[in-house]
């Protein structure tokens with residue numbers, strides 16, 4: 001596509017990246033087909049091609065408007081459009097940049113502003129979030145309707161494995177909201193690793209991966225967080241950590257992007273690239289040990305796997321978890337439209353509740369096609385979002401397996 | 405933007421007072437169904453032919469048939485042009501907006517109303533994606549045959565509008581051969597049904613007329629299509645050639661032997677690599693050209709054909725033949741071909757996709773001429789096309805940010821289309837005329853024929869409000885363009901038989 005970027009951005013690194021992305025777009029429209037918002041709303045303005053075009057206008061010097069903000073807000077950043085695009089347009093990067101500029105120039109009003117700031121303040125802080133959640137649990141009947149559903153009863157967690165003598169070790173991102181929302185996931189991940197002869201070195205000073213700031217148009221705040229995470233991991237990396245395991249695919253996608261996000265930072269570029277190279281989703285490690293894995297004793301066998309967008313469209317690991325689960329003895333049920341987002345999308349389910357709910361209803365219908373006993377997933381956001389409305393339990397897939 | 409104006413004075417004859425129209429439209433449309441601000445209009449300014457841009461006055465995104473009726477009635481009363489848009493994938497500017505008019509976007513009409521697997525029909529809204537019909541029919545072992553490469557995204561309404569073809573049209577026909585009925589709203593706002601669920605209807609064949617009418621006769625609000633049972637078995641093979649011309653000869657050779665493959669497609673040059681990068685289909689990226697051929701039918705039939713095709717291709721110099729091992733590989737062979745146009749976006753910032761049809765026996769000659777023509781303008785052209793029906797899609801690669809390159813690409817394009825006519829072919833295979841090839845229509849048709857076309861259009865749309873300035877050139881336009889190209893009112897090479 002032809003472009004004429006405006007002077008304010010044309011020569012910056014971000015501008016050049018955006019220009020290269022825009023130029024790849026041929027305006028063919030293929031991406032419309034798999035965009036959840038276009039499928040629901042049928043308006044070019046809510047399609048990837050239309051959003052690219054709207055961002056292009058801003059980069060070409062048009063003043064951003066509330067309308068553009070609205071259509072960018074509605075985008076889930078699921079990146080299904082990227083998987084669909086034959087031309088290799090990196091929509092996600094363009095959207096981040098577009099949002100940043102729009103955010104600077106179009107002030108948020110009233111409640112909207114507070115909610116966004118609130119999310120950016122609370123979610124990345126596990127202690128604060130945990131405290132609030134506990135308070136919420138205690139006062140559940142008093143909390144207003146839409147939020148009440150988000151307050152999950154606490155499930156008991158297994159014990160962390162005792163400190164081990166394994167020579168192999170990995171780091172693990174424990175995440176910001178995950179420990180409070182689904183306490184079993186992290187210790188369970190560590191136990192699986194431990195039983196496979198791999199120790200998990202805990203780095204509790206690292207919590208949020210930075211994705212929340214990043215996708216709410218606050219990229220500088222995100223970068224600060226990323227740098228401090230790198231600092232916390234670095235000594236362990238130097239000591240020989242063989243991977244950074246990220247068991248929430250949304251966070252995993254973000255950590256895998258550190259190298260790119262800090263590419264222009266002279267002090268951190270190299271370290272960030274190293275972190276990116278080390279970051280893996282658990283599937284990438286567990287696949288190699290498939291022979292040692294089996295369904296957990298109490299796990300139902302008929303499973304529908306909901307592939308998070310961050311696992312398939314961002315990390316490009318589509319089909320791998322399902323294949324492993326099938327191989328170790330689960331009966332995987334068919335899931336139509338598995339490439340379409342469930343509506344969770346980070347903070348989306350809070351900021352765009354109506355669209356999120358519609359997408360969830362569709363997703364649950366599709367997931368239930370083959371009458372599974374349980375829904376498995378690989379991301380905390382999708383898990384809690386689906387679980388709010390699902391009749392059958394929704395679990396992280398790592399909770400359904402064991403080392404035999 | 406192209407060097408010439410997209411619309412001529414006579415296409416811009418409308419006197420539009422937009423404010424009262426906006427007020428009236430607000431009464432009938434949902435809140436977001438009326439777009440008036442520039443940033444919103446801009447996203448609708450072009451279709452798949454992105455260098456051609458035009459802001460509409462308004463964009464309307466209706467939700468119900470009644471709303472479409474009211475919109476059309478209001479526009480008819482106020483004398484406002486209307487351009488209908490499906491998915492906006494047209495490669496000829498078919499859904500390019502009119503500067504004085506309303507762009508009617510049908511994206512919300514995306515429901516499949518009925519799949520009747522006993523009668524093998526599907527009744528769908530016009531915004532339903534072509535592929536979505538096949539997906540919905542799949543559980544019954546049925547599919548919708550015409551499969552434009554854009555099938556993932558293009559709408560069935562747009563398919564009727566352009567009479568879209570595709571990979572399987574060689575054997576199973578174009579859109580027109582697979583649609584049983586359409587519901588249409590006239591410019592006056594009246595709802596009528598054309599065609600019926602049986603194979604033949606009484607009276608003139610208006611249904612055929614709707615196909616390829618490029619939104620100039622009415623707005624389609626429902627389409628009933630035929631579904632076909634999946635073939636008992638099929639094989640897909642890929643043949644490599646060391647030069648494009650032998651590929652061309654091989655195609656002519658196959659058809660001459662009376663073999664009608666389910667699909668017969670060719671790709672050359674850098675397009676092979678670009679498609680391979682996207683789907684990892686396993687294409688032979690060392691080949692100068694590859695031919696993808698699908699054979700379908702009963703086991704025995706397919707086995708016989710496979711043997712004959714293999715022989716014929718080798719006779720014509722195929723350097724390698726690879727038969728897809730399983731269903732996934734078959735799908736990948738096709739997926740690469742279908743994504744090939746946009747995949748070319750990986751190797752070139754812009755491309756201009758042409759669409760001409762030629763007699764198959766001329767393939768090798770025309771392919772050679774195309775590379776000479778583009779070389780003369782210092783541009784590269786790759787070909788990705790429906791070889792079996794002689795429908796060429798040269799993609800002229802250019803960089804729109806370099807001054808003069810779009811114009812050079814257009815000159816190459818125009819020369820290619822004239823070449824098609826010279827060898828006895830036509831200026832459009834399946835992408836329609838739109839604004840893009842409207843001048844070349846003057847090369848293809850004589851004045852009297854063009855007047856008849858206008859007569860037919862006027863019978864449906866007296867005021868000429870539906871998609872003005874597209875598809876049928878005015879005689880003024882031809883007079884001006886013709887001065888450059890036609891001598892003594894004669895087509896170039898009148899001795900040739902037309903397709």
Ligand SMILES: Cc1cc2nc3c(=O)[nH]c(=O)nc-3n(C[C@H](O)[C@H](O)[C@H](O)COP(=O)(O)OP(=O)(O)OC[C@H]3O[C@@H](n4cnc5c(N)ncnc54)[C@H](O)[C@@H]3O)c2cc1C
Nearest residue numbers: 490491492493494498553559561562565568569618619624
């Ligand atoms: C990458 C790529 C590959 C392609 N490959 C092929 C191919 O193999 N074969 C092929 O034939 N085409 C192909 N095309 C062209 C295009 O996809 C087809 O012309 C398609 O039929 C257009 O459908 P659409 O929904 O996008 O319609 P639009 O582009 O929105 O509109 C096309 C025309 O139909 C009219 N129209 C749309 N909806 C209606 C309606 N409801 N009522 C009345 N008129 C309507 C419009 O006014 C316009 O004139 C390709 C395009 C791309 C970008």
Ligand code: SF4
Nearest residue numbers: 025026028029031085
């Ligand atoms: S599929 Fe890719 S090239 Fe085509 S319109 Fe979408 S982003 Fe652009």
Ligand code: SF4
Nearest residue numbers: 035075076078079081
């Ligand atoms: S990221 Fe998802 S929601 Fe956003 S434009 Fe792409 S497909 Fe649509």
